Amino acid sequence: ARALMCRSDLLLLDEPTNHLDLEAVVWLEGWLKSYRGTLLLISHDRDFLDGVCTHVVHMEQGTVTLYSGNYTAFERLRAERLALQQSTFARQQREVAHIKSFVERFKAKASKARQAQSRVKALERMELVAAVNADSPFTFAMRVPDKLPHPMLQLNNVSAGYGDKPIIVGVKLSLAPGDRIGLLGVNGAGKSTLIKLLAGDIAPLAGERVPSQELRIGYFAQHQLEQLRPEWSALEHLRHAHPKETEQVLRDFLGGFAFVGDMALAPIAPFSGGEKARLVLALLVYQKPNLLLLDEPTNHLDLEMRDALALALQDFEGAMVIVSHDRYMLRATTDRLWLVRAGSVTEFEESLDDYPRWLAEQEALDKAREQPAGDELEAENSAAARKEKRRLDAELRKKQQPMRNKLATLEQEVARLTAEQAALTEALSDAGIYEETQKTRLMQTLAQKTQVDLALSEAEEAWMLLAEALEE
Incomplete structure (x- = not known):
């Protein structure tokens, strides 16, 4: 907020959407669109980048490349460039092999020695094209749950909150295999409270939470990053949770989350926030849950990991409830939206793209309700x-x-x-x-x-x- 309030010609933002809710992200996107100075932004939020950026600077393997357009345009242009680079690399490798073959065959013949030497010099002058290396380091998938009970979990007229103060009241819902639900609502509305209630972290103040006996929950929340043991390695964390598995099986699994070689064996104390989040997700996936409860799982994750997570969640056979400010993640992984607002949980009938407009309308309605009695006619x-x-x-x-x-x-x-x-x-x-x-x-x-x-x-x-x- 302080950075935005200062009058400036140049604005530098490093991951500004981390820890913001979706409503704040939408507001910030609108503000930046009207900013008249130069904006330099680092973000892993595709929709946010698409909304505010006119150019993309891509840094890879020590090189910097400037692309015109937003993030979607960058992805298309980079794919075209990589396809051309791979084609050029293959052609050049065939040419190099041909020259080397000629040199090997004729370097010992006096009549061909000059030609062979000329080919060697041509090979030395050739500016080699690098092979394309665009594969994602992440190769994990959701493990198939052992059981898929129906229903998995029910809330019967439940109220929940903290102490004796309810945050959400009268909640009635049922979760079944295949449910893909995204939660919408402003900060403080009760999204995390609902997730904790579903997870069993907090007990209902009223009503009944009815889980299936075969329910197996995979729960991700930001506080779990702080519960990791800094002196343990990634392998030790996984082995502690699954002591009967062989080391090779566990290391192979961690490799899918890019914990390979020494990184899987070294203490996690120096890990970044993104690396810790990946480890928590790995621990969650290995449990083979049939219900996923994800509270802002993309915080700290880079774009490649977000893509890998979205692909894995699309193939998940169980049920999922997710809170996220990442609109790409919500679009890619959910088919229903629940709105947490004013203590209630209801189905949001419109699309995610309609949500910013709906928010603006509700804000206007709320302001109208707050007008003094003398302004009632104007409010009407x-x-x-x-x-x-x-x-x-x-x-x-x-x-x-x-x-x-x-x-x-x-x-x-x-x-x-x-x-x-x-x-x-x-x-x-x-x-x-x-x-x-x-x-x-x-x-x-x-x-x-x-x-x-x-x-x-x-x-x-x-x-x-x-x-x-x-x-x-």
Whole structure:
């Protein structure tokens, strides 16, 4: 807050969304969009980066590369660059092998010695292209639960809180295998209280919590990072929880979370917050839970680990309830949203993209309710105007739906043409296609690439025009 309040020409933010709730992230995103100075930002939140950034600086293996556009554009452009780099690397390796073979065959022959020496010098002058190394270091998956009871857990008219003060009241819900639920609500509304209630960390003040006898909970919360033993290694933490497993099985499993070699055996005292979070997640996954309760699991995690976690959760066969300010994670892993507000827990009927608008409307309604009695008529008029605006907005969304459908179709077409373009570029990088016997295939490939380039350009332009029309 202090950084934002100071008038500045340059704003430096290092992971500003860590520990913020979703509502605060949405507010900060809006504020930064209107900031008139230069912003330099480090973040692992895709949606946040997409919302505020116009350029991306990517640092990898000692090099710095500048990309134009937001994070989504960066991912597409980097994928294209990596595809081209891999194609160029493969072609160059074939050329190097050919030169080395020539030198080995003819370096001892006097008649070919000069040519062989010339090839050696050409090889020395060649600027070698690096092989692409873009694989994620994370290769874990959720373990299949032993049992999937139905229902797993029920809350019957439960109230919960601390001391004798309830935070949430009258909660009725049932969790079953396959449930994917994201919790929405401002800080202090009771999201973490609900998670703790589901986990059994706190007892109901009223009502009944009914777990299945076969319920096995995997619970992630930030305080668990502080409960790790700093003098223990990652392997010792896992072995302490599962003493009957062999060391090799445990080390193989930890390798999926990038705890390999000495890192798996060294004390965790110097671990970063992200590394500790990875270890807690590894301990959780190994338990084979059938119900996951995740309270801000992406804090401190880098983008690669967030991607790996999202993929693992998509394949999870049990039930999951998650609190997260990471909108990408919520979209990727949940299909239902529960709203925790004013002491109640209800289904949020709209989409995650509608949530910022809904928040703004609720804030306006709350302010209207707080107006003095003399302003009641004005408040009523304001409420009527908001109601009319919501009706008009709903009407506009309905009218725009065909355009949104068309936009989604165009996005798929752009992705298809981009992949086809990369394949044709790779085909043209093969030296064999330029041989006399391949002349017909070369001409066909060139003609096809020209058509694909044109189609891709037209599709991207159509997408841009349609996206701009939807924003107006």
